[in-house]
Amino acid sequence: MNHQTATTITDNWEAVRAACLEVLPAHIIAFIENNRDMEHSEGQLIAALHMVQAHFGYLAQDTMHAVAQLAQIPLAKVTGVATFYHYFRLQPRGKHMISVCLGTACYVKGADKVAQRLMDELGIHFGETTRDGLFSLDSTRCLGTCGLAPVAMVDNQVYGPLTPTDVSVILAKYVKKEKGTAE
């Protein structure tokens, strides 16, 4: 679609923009607005969503709405895109992000058991966050550390080779740290 003319901006544009300013940080607004009049600007939708997720940790409905309004892309398309890509999270993430590698090398070396233990201990499935907001669990494919398989990554720290028992130890470490800081 051609966004060159000012006619794409709606009659209530002032209000729309003001509402967007409330939910999105300035750099994202600037990114979208700088792109809007360029050729193929819809192509930057995924980039914009990446920026939102980098800023907030996830894509909330109001932020997606703001992106849709500012970029003038139908909201259904925005949420359709956001739900297609597994990298995008629609729920807030926990304080610590645990990713278990389920790549082939790790699987062959027992990653399924590690994953199972994590799910058991945390009481959540992939894509979920513990109720205390401490941990989010995800699976990934190959962290490129196949030599250490099976591996899991907590935040940016890679652990491996792991046994299910190691999982308990590692989790306990983080829990303890959190408790420590809480006091």
Place this chain on the structure above:
Amino acid sequence: MSSPVTDFFDSLRDRVHSAMAEHRKAGKITVQIGSATCEHAAGSLDVLDEFTKHIQSSGSDAIEIHKTGCTGRCSKEPIVGIFVPGQAPVKYERVNRELVHEIFTKHIQKGCPLPEHALDGSLDRQNLGAGQGAKSSVSQKFTEMYGDVSFFTAQNRIAMRNSGVLDPESLEEYIALDGFKALATVLGKNDPQWVINEVLKARLRGRGGGGFLTGKKWELATQNEEKTRYIICNGDEGDPGAFMDRGMLESDPFSVLEGMIIGGYAIGAGKGFWYIRAEYPLAIKRIQNAIDLCTKAGLLGKNIMGSGWDFEMEIRLGAGAFVCGEETALIRSIEGERGQPKVRPPFPTTRGLWGKPTCINNVETFANITAIVNHGGEWFASVGTEESGGTKVFALAGKVKHTGLVEVPLGTPLKDVVFGIGGGVQDDKALKAIQTGGPAGGFIPAAMDNLAVDFGPLSKVGSIMGSGGMIVLSEEDCIVDISKFYLSFTQEESCGKCTPCREGTTRMLEILERITSGAAVLEDLDKLERLGKLCQQTALCGLGRAAPNPVLSSLKHFRDEYVEHIQDKTCRAKKCVAMIHFEINAEACIGCTACVRNCPVNCIAGQRKEAHVIDQSRCVKCGQCFDFCRFNAVERK
């Protein structure tokens, strides 16, 4: 003959060479530290930190740190190289903070290397000169640096020639190693068809999986009246267990970039896109750095090398969808859409990104281009087979001693890779099969390990070359279980657009789950084959068409294992939880209680120093007791 391009390039290269010579004169000791994601994960950042501290506190300015990409030795990381001028280089494996201290104080400061920590257990590295040991002058520098390590010398590094050699963030180092010579040649000739011809002569086939002749693809894109064209580097690398492209993007970004510029020139594109998965932040950073440096140096952007030709590049991030490696899905994704493939034809070379002719090539494909231009298509072709020129990088993993990235000429027998370079099966178990091609590939039974790795032979036995995953499976792996693993991957990654893939893979997975849980009947095997064939014949894109391959190929080569699961309810590899149970052999058990402490459901009872027993009704078959018993008292039955 002097031209703006040669003038530009000569002066650039001269500047770099003299700066390098200046630097060499200083005669510093170099500490080389791997800095790719894998190395970081293995702890190389700690190592870097420790060396920095040591150098600082020593106050010496004759020691410098040199960051490189990765060499592909996953299982040995972090690797550190010590280069003392005038001496043979020494490589250390699995370095940690403590070892840094030792290396620093003993090797660097006192000149006594530590043989017990040397890479592959040997200090005895000759400093091989050109020609010796080097498969070609292309990888000469690599050979000089890494010497005569069998893991490396059995390889032929063309695409990975600079990986582990260069500082991936330094344009100067790249230029010093013949960087941008190929682009200068190409722009100097001012004849896109010449490039295409060289690539055709090279018989370079796409390394992204399809194996389509790159020269042919480029030619197709030029046979179009539409003059706005695009070239895309496919760095989506979604295969679980494959990391070749990440290795190259992180370790030698400039080579890929130069290959892509040349490709763009050959097809007459004005713009190139990198599509890199968001899970590769370091690769993204390094490519962005390479783009920025090259733009600043006049190697990218307007009037490249004074040739009058303009070409720019932009990075687009993936967002966690394997299917976006498929060309039309990738294009949709760049267009800001859900990454669902489109029907082909029309092919992207006719109507691609925003409806314009578009060439998509794999990272490794581009990484080969400069070597082809510099050394000639015929030379490249001579490395491979009749059918396909050059080498292929594999991510060797699974039950193999030396996991890592290996690059071998096409046509190399599988066993040379697995046993020669990989050192054979871990723990000296028997080889069961080699899986190539990842979730789109198949299994090659141990008996066929003499098979040549090449597009044709692999597909003839029901597997594919794919992007380069190579998983070694031993007798301890259950073929049904692994097939199920691959199918669960494709089922999860199916975009959901077309019926056979969306519904069919789900049903196939359900059948496999029935088989591994002991609830299947023999007819289920027919259903698997019927659904598998349906997907192959009718799915919209490559994902669905190839999804059944692991299952169908394992059914072909290992049908008896399926039948055992169904009829005898046994899993010979003792993997399928529903078909095994754990018992403690009272005679072997010494009552150490290790199992008790590790059982997640507390279902093991027994007095200390007496034989223990498992309460079968509560056991969840996690296998912890089996893994933790040091007296082999726990038996898996």
Place this chain on the structure above:
Amino acid sequence: MTKQSINLTIDGTPLQVPAGTTVMKAAERLGIHLPRLCYHPNLSLEGACRVCVVQVKGFNHFMTACSQEVWEGMAVQTNSPEIRQARRDIVELLLDNHPKDCQTCDRDGNCELQRLAYQLGVRERLFEGKKKEFATDESSKSVIRNPSKCILCGRCVRVCAEVQGVGNLSQHGRGFETVVGPANLCNMDDSVCIQCGQCVAVCPTAAFLEQDHTERVWQALAAEKKHVVVQVAPAIRATLGEIFGLPVGTPVTGKLVTALRRLGFDEVFDTNFGADLTIMEEATEFLSRVSKGENLPLLTSCSPGWVSFLEKFYPEMIRFTSTCKSPMQMTSALIKSYYAEKKGLDPKDIAVVAIMPCVAKKFEAGRPEHTMADGTPYTDAVLTTRELGWMIKSYGIDFNVLPDGEFDRPMGISSGAADIFGATGGVMEAALRTAAVKLTGEELGPLEFSEVRGVTGIKEATIKINGMEINIAVSNGLNNAKKLLEAIKSGEKNYHLVEIMACPGGCIMGGGQPYPQVYQDPMDPDISRARAKALYGIDAQKQLRRSHENPAIAHLYAEFLGEPNGEKAHQLLHTTYQARSPRGIR
């Protein structure tokens, strides 16, 4: 560039087709209608369902006939045993993830999926396993969404975005978990949906349906005290016959009236009457705006789908839009005032049922603007053509043997100008017929305006009447309306009068019209043409061709309303609009 001819064989029969023809279209030339679920002639190519696969000599994998273009020497097999099994398996896979509901399903035996299953001979269920389960969304007054029955053909997503320019729908999630719905999978009522029902019209299954009003109507008919009045929209008479197996484009006005009498309606009126009245009001409004030179162009307002679009997407254009109610609402308002008065009935005892080609009319009928002072709606129920067809069948009426009947008076008398309301351009033509007379003051102005006929998405013309040049434009399908509106807003175009119909082709292709029959594609432009032709045929045969010539209308003004656009007319026949959220993105 002349198109090259291509020689190929299909099932051994050689044929020649122009280059660029798809295998599907080529096969149709031989009278072979390949199965299809995601293909749609008006929409972009999806290639998702895969039921149209054919075998091509020399290839292992099958090709989809809807997407594959022919090539020289191509040899196509449409019916080998392998292909038949593949198609059957694909349809079975769809059924395996689908409720086993056919007997109790609202598609009422008229479902493309069910039909394919029978036609292809799916007799076993080999692969059953887990099934998707979703709650049905009945929040919208017009459209019900039941994702459990969705087969993900994507037609609705495409029609909503590509034809209607609304973009309310998208696939969400992926793989086996994919589901089609509005943004964030919110309720349809909270979405930017403008209730046009095109998604319902193109859906091959019962995943999108209109809100069912038939039970309300049965109840009203059964209630002793209720005086049940029915009114029938212009487009119904051209399409209802299809439901009873008559060829597309067969006019069935007389049988329709008789069927309604058999069903038990107390009075059978014609929405055409309201259409003539609309022209009187709108022409007056138009002439007054022209003379004052303000708020031009006048945008028509009889399509509730368009009105919703206006309010959600282009509220700044409200001042240009005619304040006239739609013919349906005018008729209903008069039934509960004028007619009630005449009959001496309490409006509360009257139930007004409207038979409409339209799904949006259900929403319109429920708008607060269209209620009487005490809150009762002017229109009590809206039945789509399909719902009426079902009621007739359900009653057991053998439609095709019915004698012709005539509408009741006075609100059954109408001009031919009203009949053509059902086709795109019809309202414009009807308005011009009357406006021409009013402007020239002569009794006989031009009658037929061929420049506004035809199914093209946007039509423009300049009509000279009495030395005055009137720039007009007609659009159907809201994506086309968007183009017109943008051109008007930017000042690129200066029109005086613009007709906007939400549905592609106008009401003859409304969201409530009969589903396609075997061998037909929904919304096929050919169907549109044939249905329009029926309406123009009815018009041509009428004595009365201009709205203002309708004696019943003249009588109505004299007896009840007073002047067009007068006070009483304003109170009963005009309405207001307001910006609504959520705001759509255009």
